[in-house]
Amino acid sequence: MNILIPDSWLREYLITDASPKDIQKGLSLCGPSVERTVKTAGDVVYDIEVTTNRVDCMSVYGIAREAAAILPQFGFTARLKPLLPGSIKSGTIPGFTIDNNSRLCQRILALKLEGIKVEPSPKWLQDRLNAVGQRPLNNLVDITNYVMWETGHPCHVFDFDRLTTHQMLIREALKGEQITTLDNKTYVLAGGEVVIDDGTGNIIDLPSVMGTANSVVVENTTSALLFVDDVDHARVRFASMTHAIRTQAATLLEKDINPATSLLAMSRMLDLITQIYPGVKISRLIDLYPHPQKSEPVTLPLGLISRLIGQEVGQKQVLDILTRLDFQVSVTGDILTVIPPPWRQADIRLPEDVVEEVARIYGYHNIQPVLMSGPLPPPDHNSAFYWENRIRTALKYFNFTEIYTYSLVARDDGLKLKNPLTSEWVYLRTSLFPSHRQVISQNLGKADTLNFYEIANVYLPRKHNLPVEQSRLIVTTTDIDYYKFKGRIESLLKDIGVLNLTPRIISDSGIFYWEIALSELLDFATDLHPFTPISKFTPIFEDVNLPYTGNYAQTIKKLYSLSPLIKNIELKDKFDTKLTLKITYHSDIKQLSSVDIAPIREKLTKAL
């Protein structure tokens, strides 16, 4: 997720001599990445990518805190101007009750304002919101958005007078309940979303995701309820994704923000209200937080840090870095104990998490690249890779073109996806041919003949198990010459040493294809060709014409049986009714002459 941070806003909390370019570089190398900067009138806006585990950096204040820890490593002075919760008095709002379920919502903060007038925000505040792409609406809504951007915690404001029952009940939605959000869209709830009920069964908010039209501030609002909540993050994501309501609030709260941040947000809202509208009457603060999260200490051997980094980082530097990141640090002997600050509680749990903090601030760019020097794993020569490449290369030189087709198809008897992306990709294929037929039909007319091949898996279902992933070879052609196609496959088989395999060629939709499980070839493929000593007697070759009976294999078998001196029979030509065969006669024990051949030839011509 990305966030826009104006440099001028950042410097309200970050006191530093670093330039925007320095800040960009430092953050990118050691913290959240500044993907680009945009120059505006008198300001620079950083576009920063924040990883999902660092939701504490999704704010002006969070980035300032991070930059203050990073910049000294690059030789700059940097100090954070802390944002502290003011002295808000906790208590109750007379006549108003909130009935929370802490399993659904960890913390709720609420505060009533009276004597407020809804009007446009001051210009400086509007400018800030515009700079980060938030549209100003009115003073109350703008303050909630401003504080969200500044502290990283979403805030909400209700029209207090529209909460007519003066009661809030936090509960799970039932399937089929309806809400209308503040942008006047109606949603039918799936059940399980966290909602606020006014005590009569009426839903008055979809907290942490979006306000509903029946409770938000309107033009004539005079009293308001500032509201900050921490709905369980998984339920926030569920509601937001189910209904495709991707508000900034939902994007943040689905990432498990530490509830300590809620108080900062509430107190900052109050700051702004009293600063801009000094006459407003403020209630006590309702703070429902029955189970505050505590930071757990993490211990690790100091040596682990240098070992995992791969070069020595001194103890002083380690402690310095961790302290700058607001960790409480202590060392006993070789053991380092750190307690993360509240906003890092969810993220820092293991020794490796602590190593990461030290290593990134120390700077990955300062770690020298070194290849491993240890022993190699025992050899495991998987010959499938070798033969696949041999087959691919051979087919390429036999004029076939390799394609990669999708494993998912629109129709098949195979496994079905539960959540397909399109109707074209619903089943895991059990044959490669349909994909090839499709590619061929797409390419018709673009070339005289199409010759394709592919090596890919098919997925054969099994009961209560993963499918068998069978690696297959498919070769396809639109050439109508069957024997040419067969000849190339036979040459391929010969090249990889597979003998005695008759390719099963199928004709379908004007295409010849051969599809085979690779294992059927790999079981026999070999580069080992046993050598037969070259005979000192020369063979005799002879071409003979014989009638073609329609079954070549039978003919050959019969001819071989005529004499042991027939060592080889090769097809030279085939006509409708006639075969031209090249016969090789040879003996290992004597030099043959035409006298030896004559009687065999006699038999040959009479045999058929």
Add this chain to the structure above:
Amino acid sequence: MQEKLQNIKNEALAQILSATGPEDLERIRIQYLGKNGDLNEIAKTFKSLKPEEKAEIGLLFNDVKSAISIALETSGSKIQNLKLKIEYDSTLPGTPVPIGHLHPVTYAINEISTAFEKIGFTRVRYPEVEWDYFAFGALNFPENHPARDDWETFFVEADPDPEMGKIVLTPHTSNGQVREMLRVGKPPVRMINIAKCYRRQSDVSHTAMFHQFEGLVIDEGISIANLRGTIEYFVKTFFGENRTSRLRPYHFQFTEPSFEVDISCGICNGKGCKLCKEGWLELGGSGMVHPNVLKAGKIDPRKYTGFAFGWGVERCYMMKSGTRIDDIRLLYDNDIRFLNQF
């Protein structure tokens, strides 16, 4: 007589030298070596010579005869060559042997696996249709992690296994990590796993099916420095000597620390241009193997450490200088006019 023989030789050689065709040579041959040729005419007079003269003249005679013969022969083949040049037009194309094409993804996979095999990695392949356990659970993904929900990963309609969970189309080659640890048993592990992966997305830089290559190294004392060393080696081998890499902090469930790997832009050489971010291009994720993942692979995280990376094959190929493919979907359209270019 000797002088006469010498003259015949000189005369004959001069004529042979100036001959322009085989007809000339034949005429010369008949004139000197023919049955009634000059040499035979001289031979007829030998019988009038004294025996000692005979021997001497005989030697010279043979010498002259063979000199003319050799000259005729050599000159003959020279003229033959001259004729070849005239008869064959070397600017005409030869008879082509039609050949097909390998798919660019195959070229990329071959190059990647060769590079890693040279530094001792073992190439393996693991299931594309995978248990949730190997795709997520064993990789330290929490139960409710977004990658595990319906919006990002494909699920197969099948009853979940009580231990292994649902069946998914693996969204990354990282599913091979724990499988390889279990296969090898005891480190060292140096794996390169190249396979198809699937994610629910489709745009210019994403297809629902794509290929990843996953590197995994586990041994005693494996460090971030080793990961940097391996990445630098690969970047220089695959992308070129003048390219370099850097690590940025990132976040993945199955590595700690985690890094995003960038390579310097090949267009602007790191200065910054339209195609890159300030001189850098994102290559993909990497990190030190999370101790929970080592445990899932039955490897003691107190004794062994490791690193892993998983990057897109197509993405790497497209980032190679000079490929000029700007839309990954071209690779899977299978248009013959595209394929014929490789």
